[in-house]
Amino acid sequence: MLYARLIVMRLLKAVIVLLLIVIFNFFLIQMAPGDPAAILAGEAGASDQEFINQLRERFGLDQPLYVQLWHYVSGIVMLDFGYSYRLDMPVLDLILQRLPATLLLTGAAFVLSLTLGIIAGALAAARVKKPSGSLIMALALVFYATPLFWVALMAVVLFSVYLDWLPAYGMVTVGAGYTGLALVLDVAKHLVLPATTLGLFFMAIYTRMTRTSMLDAAQQDFVKTARAKGLKPGVIQRRHILRNALLPIITLAGLQAGQMVGGAILTETVFAWPGIGRLMYEALMQRDYNLLLGIFFFSAALVIVFNIITDLVYRLADPRIKEGT
């Protein structure tokens, strides 16, 4: 009951926020130098004024700004995201075509970084004064400090070029025509390098956070009580310490999930992953306003959805948190 009301309230707020975001983005994009018609004409390598005028008219760019805004916003309300100038397709189709690839990639990176990060952090906390614990922390520091693109390139050089174990780019083997299980395996193979690259940074953060947070919790009175009661150390680690240590990690995981779409631009480009981050980058370069706005809209919506989910998970992890706090 309580959850249902909470969700409805949050969704209402979300709609208003989204609408404001749409309007704000619209004006923000207008401020960027460069005009889509000129870029399209430029790409063609030849243009005359007639050609550029034709393009402007076709895309409605010859109309005053407020008319364009009105068309856009009233379209969005009807879930019509307009037409991509450059790719000659409805924006919604383009986004829905590319979104699954991004969700697969970032979802895999998310699960990977969260699981491995928490396990590594818990291990490091349990072995706080041993060399193995220090080794984990040293590795976490390296992954935390190394730039993503460099990790990606080195991974390709090692695993694709030298060892030839994993494909260097793409989502499926072109021309192989796999179906069923073979296709799943093929995609999984292609997923390894980009998901690892994307996940490493957050994994490092989770490791460090879990460790610190667990060491903190271990000093608390209730842990001492649990020890005094004679509970086994493993049970104390899992039930008492880890559960209490998870809250800050949930906060961060919520943030990471919200950043999923935007954060994948670089990885998707290097690994030629046909996702939405790449689409966004190309749309920006081409001044493909409708497409760009559509992707902004979806990213914003995802951030809001994940914020709501994070809040709900918070309540599950710690029943003391009530509505309104």
Place this chain on the structure above:
Amino acid sequence: MKTPLALAVTAAALSATFAFAEEPKSGGVIDTIVQPEPPGLVLGMIQNAPTRTVAGNIYEGLLRYTTDLEPIPQLAESWEVSDDGRTYTFHLREGVTWHDGEPFTAEDVVFSADVFHRDLNPSARAVLQHVESIEAIDEHTVEFTLAQPFGPFLISFEAGTFTMVPKHIYEGTDFRDNDANRPPIGTGPFKFDNWDRGTVIQLVKNEDYYEEGLPYLDGINWHIIPDGASRAVAFENGTVDVLPNGTVENFDIPRLSSMDNVCMTEEGNEYFSPFAMLWMNNREGPTADKRFRQAVMYAMDREFARDVLWNGLGNVPLSAFGSNARFQNDDLEPYDHDPEKARELLDEMGYDGEPVRLLPLPYGETWTRWAEAVQQNLREVGIEVETEATDVGGWNQRLNEWDYDLAFTYLYQYGDPALGISRTYLSDNIEKGSPWNNVEGYENERVDELFEEAATAYPESEREELYHEVQEILHEDVPVGWLLELGFPTIYRCDVKDLVNSSVGVNEGFRDAWLDR
């Protein structure tokens, strides 16, 4: 005694011929790259480079051009020009069908030229303004009548510029919103098969192609890989067999082309023959002074740029006419790298050290470094340069609004001065809103006259004289800086045979290509 010797010589010659001309094998699929992903594949509607690269195998024009820019038959089997240079009669090949099975006829040619391109295609429109009428004489004969002779007419029928499109699909429809744009229907050796956005475009063999036995390949996969380093890796690990020009960064070329069993060619670039130039604002600031612009020419070390930044590929131009365009005037004094002369010219004009703004071309690493090299060259002779970096959108806008002092660009030459060169210097081509016309704002009545006369002079010898004079004037005035005729190499595995055999290279090369595997 004589006969056996002659026989032996003939036999040797024959076996030598056979050793070189191997028997092509059928079958196999070639993997290659298109960069960036094209916006669409309907060539008559979109003429940008990636669209041409893929769709040049789907669509065809009336003529093709050898690497010497000589016309050879494609959809037109033969042609005649009337004595006054105004009537061109094309005899079309018989038995040609569109990919949907309909026959290709003279009506398609008339529709493509007179309706479709007049409406949609700015580069074809520039040629068509000289054309008075286009008529289908019979099912396989078309006659173009020109208002006056137009020298480069025969060289403007390349598939990318003057694509033949099917009348039965487009007539009476809104061309751009026509559902029949997907899939594209042409007459070419390959048919559209599949496009996974962001991943691959696949073409398959046209079994009904009119040239007996062609194409040899079963299909072509155009991979879409946005990152330059990843494209190089794709070639290195064997996923991809062919790297068309511009698909890897320049600094990767020496490494990739020196791999085992890898070949490279600079041919197949002659039709476009991209000419890198430095726009110089002729309207205001120090760049408005002719002596300043000459000083820039003397200050730049163009050999260095070619040898170090472009791996020795390409050609330092003498002046406004590139070596692949016709009618080059060889008598001009070259602008050699001569900083002393540059300083003298700057002193003479009384240059006060006012800084100039330089806009690099946002097309990748090599161009950024080139801008740095030019900046350093200019500083050596005392010209203060501020570099202003932009992205492609910003670069377009700055040029459209003439808001620059010096700016990098490159333009295609299209095989004839009237198509690819005069547009940069004609004063009626000064118009805000395009980065490809007379952006520098050069106005010279005599130059206008000469270009106009030369375009319509007849026969060729008349044109040559006029073009030689115009080059002398431009050489003196330096409206723009002539940097380099770019060498864009194709890199491929040596067992890919007969890939580049015309002046547009891989854009239509897969027609004859075969795999020796």
